[in-house]
Amino acid sequence: MNICFFGSSLVSSYWNGAATYYRGMLKEIAKLGHQITFYEPDAFERQAHRDIDDPVWAKVVVYPATPEGWKRALDDATRPADLLVKASGVGVFDAELEQAIAAASTEALRIYWDVDAPATLDAIAAEPRHHLREAIPRYDAVLTYGGGDPVVQAYRAAGARDCVPIYNALDPDTHHPAPPRGDFSSDLNLLANRLPDREARIEKFFIDAAARCPQRSFVIGGSGWHDKPMPANVRAVGHVGTADHNAFFGSARATLNVNRDSMAAYGFSPPTRVFEAAGAGACLITDQWDGIDLFLEPDREILVAADGAAVAAHLDALSPERARKIGERGRERILAHHTYRQRARQFNDLLEGMTTRTEAAE
Template identity: 35%
Template sequence: MDIVFIGLSITSSWGNGHATTYRGLLRELARQGHRVTFLERDVPWYAMHRDLPEPPYGTTELYASLDDLRARFAGLARRADAVIVGSYVPDGQQVGDWVRQTAGGVTGFYDIDTPVTLAKLAEGDHAYLAPRQIPAYDLYLSFTGGPTLARLRDDYGARHAHAFYCAFDPEAYFPEPTATRWDLGYLGTYSDDRQPRVESLLIAPARRWTEGRFAVAGPMYPSTVEWPSNVMRTDHVPPAEHRAFYNAQRFTLNVTRDDMIRAGWSPSVRLFEAAACGTAIVSDVWDGIDSLFEPGSEIVLVRDTDEVLDVLMHMPDAEREAMGRRARERVMAEHTAAHRARELPSLIASAAASVTDLPATA
């Protein structure tokens, strides 16, 4: 197939998790013989932090504006078997309308932020997707599974809504011998709604267990956050160093945004990456996580500071290591980028087989 993605960023992983997801998916699609093109808006904040300026798989093109996109890539959109617009694309609503008007094949929306998207729609925020566009897209690939898929179909009229979880690259994420530096680490960009759980599940344990070693990596944390002296802080760990970061932890923390907790069934790509490294995971609790990992066997679910400290201070190393191995086996069997790359063409073909003629901006 000839597949075109218009996404947030593939060239820069700074402050977003989309890049690693797109990189793995496009690489595996290219390996399977598909022709893939990624179109990315050239914006200064990613231009300053490009850690993969020229991806070595498929074709990546930067465009300067909506008019530039329309002028340079209309022919590409018309020829492609599928054109897929991602969430959080600048001027995404206008980009989506252009795709619907121009594309000659299947049109799709890849929502790596489904719960956030639906919350924005409920608030009247249509910056990158309008409600009228959901039934107009031939295919809706959702970061979130479970009941959210029924909501997309029943409340918004999505015609082909499918769970299309993020995935990891097994060539980049795997166990390797590394000196243990931290008892608990966390990798994630700051967000107001996640921060209370970062406070209760990492910062508070660090304050109470002064002999413990902790790490938080990610940008945008305000200066008002009071970090205990036993918490190592760094603004950015590039993807090439994620594996080393995870392997240097006894446990890694998974913290979920409020909208995704409410929706459930919304695994972060960081969750799969950490599991692939065989690092034992401590996670907050949300509906559907037990469909991805078996609690107590493949993951530890915690609700407060006391439960975190109990795990960190009392779980035997042999049990921790076995948990990490089981989690790795689970994601290797179900959540690699190659799994998603095998799924996508069949989803496109299914949507193409049942496409009906609709107005371009229905």
């Protein structure tokens, strides 16, 4: 099947947390025999911060971030496509693309693939005239990378014909144990861009924990933190490219995951960082949200904290040996049940079912 995919960026993780998900999913989907063309805008300096070359398993088309640019890209995609995919969060002309793909005159299947369903659903709920209220019922299915039953029910209430979570996962070829690096060395690290709906939770879980543990060292990676006031024992190392993620996660006694507000509220939304860090063998500490045990077993494969005080308490009780064992058990669980190869098979089964239903209806 010829799949034309409109997303934020496949070749750059710069201000683009979905890059790992796109790469892991689409690489494995291509292995199942599908042809992938990924359309991404030349926006947000991502092309200047590429961290991979164009992959052999997908054709990458970079279009100008202009009205003419996206229209030409969609026209180019519509003619050969058997499946048109619009991912959420492209960052420019999202509404225009979402409406245009929904209304396109084509026999191709159409999927809306939401890489931040809680935020999208909150936006729809807050705006009675939101464009997706009209567009979503015209897509053949909605896929999400998290959210569980709360997201499924919300999307069906918004008119989706079907909604299926295809969760984040691990690409073991990309994320795996690596030797530690001195510039990333710490007792606790966190990799997250500075975003409005995450900052308060990072203050609560990471910055507060650092303030409570002045004798320990903390490292925060990601864009936007250079002017954020931090305790003296916190080092901000800026954007960390995907090639350095394994070393980053392998250089701390523990790695912290902090979900954004909306993802924590809906639950069942493990971000890519959970699987990346687990793949690297890191001992994970996460903020509390419903559905954690669907992916990792608390206290055995992951540690769960209600606030910064609980994070600090975990660090006080975490010997190097215990951290190593938690990391090993977490990695074993993810490798056994949560790889992109498994997710791609789920997608393929879904696609075959959609194709069969379409053929039966003709």
